[in-house]
Amino acid sequence: MGIRSILSKPFAAYIARETKKWTGSAGAFQDKILKEIVTKARDTQFGKDHGFGEIESYEDFKKQVPIRDYEGLSPYVKKILAGESDVLWSGKPAYFAKTSGTTSGTKYIPITKDSIPNHINSARNALLSYVHETGNGGFLDGKLIFLSGAPTLDQKAGINTGRLSGIVNHHVPGYLRTNQMPSYETNCMEDWEKKVDQIVEETFDQDMTLISGIPPWVQMYFDRLKAKTGKPIKDIFPNFEMFVYGGVNFEPYRAKLFETIGKEIPSIETYPASEGFIAYQDSQKEPGLLLLANSGIFFEFIPADEYFNENPTRLKIDQIELGVNYALILNSNAGLWGYSIGDTVKFINKNPYRLLVTGRIKHFISAFGEHVIGEEVEQAMKATCALFPEVELVEFSVAPNVTPAEGLPLHEWYVEFATPPKDKLGFQKELDLQLRKRNTYYDDLISGSILRPLEVIDLKQNAFIEYMRSIGKLGGQNKVPRLSNDRQIADAMQQFRG
Known part of the structure; x- marks a missing residue:
């Protein structure tokens, strides 16, 4: 110890x-x-x-x-x-x-x-709550990494200006700074993919014990570590015992992330x-x-x-x-x-x-008054994946199609699978059933033949990474909206269909 x-x-x-x-x-x-x-x-x-x-x-x-x-x-x-x-x-x-x-x-x-202090002490206290409840503080002794935006600051009217993660980086306590990864120079890199590659080079042979970041970008980091070493994360970092995340619902990423690690490890969710x-x-x-x-x-x-x-x-x-x-x-x-x-x-x-x-509050689908919200689509997807255990999910986003080329309007689910369901039609049917269970207005619209059941649209590998790159929001604290009431994301996803 x-x-x-x-x-x-x-x-x-x-x-x-x-x-x-x-x-x-x-x-x-x-x-x-x-x-x-x-x-x-x-x-x-x-x-x-x-x-x-x-x-x-x-x-x-x-x-x-x-x-x-x-x-x-x-x-x-x-x-x-x-x-x-x-x-x-x-x-x-x-x-x-x-x-x-x-x-x-x-x-x-x-x-x-x-x-x-609200920003700095709250992050600290989240870790200390875990230490107090479990008695486990070993993760504080190894190397720590916070996958985030660059800590570089500009000036606006004489006021230091930058991403929140960059500002917070300047207030990391001294007792943690000595074991913080990556190097400051690497952390300042703006090109996210080059930055991740450099982080891999700096960390693959280190004793990483705590890793923090938004799940999809942590997954990218893990994938590149595996590509470099050919090993699961648990073998690369045998003392890795704490994952801290926030920004998105972890559940859709959980199975693939832990499969990449090679075991489940304790995690702490934060809401900064x-x-x-x-x-x-x-x-x-x-x-x-x-x-x-x-x-x-x-x-x-x-x-x-x-x-x-x-x-x-x-x-x-x-x-x-x-x-x-x-x-x-x-x-x-x-x-x-x-x-x-x-x-x-x-x-x-x-x-x-x-x-x-x-x-x-602005991310919902209500093209026909159904007012489907993020919690409902995420829970529906989680429940469906539990019934199709072979499925590994990367990311998804949902949008309405009010004027399809044929048939009734519907909700389209644009899904990137790491491992797709063996029975896609069965998966699609179950997903629709799970959403109907969670939203009575949607259920009424399906029952009344105003909408037809949802459709799952397969996307190519790295579709969401390519999409985020195309709009200049790859990495850092950026995340894909899980649902929207318009076709902006859906239309952009057409080029990535599997």
Whole structure:
């Protein structure tokens, strides 16, 4: 046992005690955070524009602060980019996290000195929760790798600007930096495929014990390691014992990833975003992610089916119900106010508050009013693959076809298999049945002959990698939407049909 794992255990016990304090009174801690951030931002431009000096309760806050997405907040961000201070938060941001937008192009998300601990400490505490629960900290003694974007930073209005992963890289604790892989020079490479190849060269003969990243890009790294060595990952890295992931639902990748490793290993799911670190898996025994109710963010929740209403219901943590799909809203010490992050979540426990990430508020299919969401397609695929154990899935994306060349409209599932089902028609039929079980509106449309059953469309090997490369989003934190209400991805996938 190394010095890091030895020292981690008393620290993990301390963090566990502190976590227990606020998980037991999450509502009270959330009320405290709301009061603190409103008070601190009272004299900012946003605070003055929205009457922060008159806010004394959550009900007051809802009246003063509307829900908005990045486009709604962008006039204030532009003032910061023009050099102004005290706009959304006191002073100027310490960083801008640069991320891709849809209608807004590049988004610049402020990160302040007050909000940096949310990003750094939350990632640390996710690992320490595991150490405390299991007593296993050996993974801290070997080499660690975080597959992410480049840590290089630019300047915008004198503010350091870059990808969130790059910003966080500059705050990795010193006790971990000495065993962090890859080299800084390699991590700065912008070409993702060349970067992965160089990471393989730097790590294939190292004692890698923790690997972190978005599952599809970790899979690419593993595939190239196998191609170089001819060995499963467990033989290349015999002490590899912790996989940390986030950004996408792991289940569709689980079977192939563990097959590539050669065994199952412990994993920790995290829920970080440029706007804030929201939740992490705090237990290997209980499902769901622990909402971080004491980390500088005041959370609000809007029932997903009300999100596009003119005056949707807004709830704080102690008002939510289990099993309801909510749009997630952030208010934070980074200067985000009534900010719709675009994700949907569902709580499965209240003591403590644990959630599942169910999808994106704008990622759904409702060409005929069925409103199929990400959680439903992912669960349907998982259940179907369980009945066809030979199947190894790489990736998939679903889109409607409203005007097919013949027959009724349908949902098309564009699927890249590592190993396809032996009975494709049977797989397709079961997948349709599983989706019908999960969405009564879709079931009614099939029963009423408004839609015909879904079709699985096979894609060539590396189809999604080629697609992501074609749109300039290969690697890093980028991910393929699992479903969409238009044909943009589906039309692009036609060239990759098997």
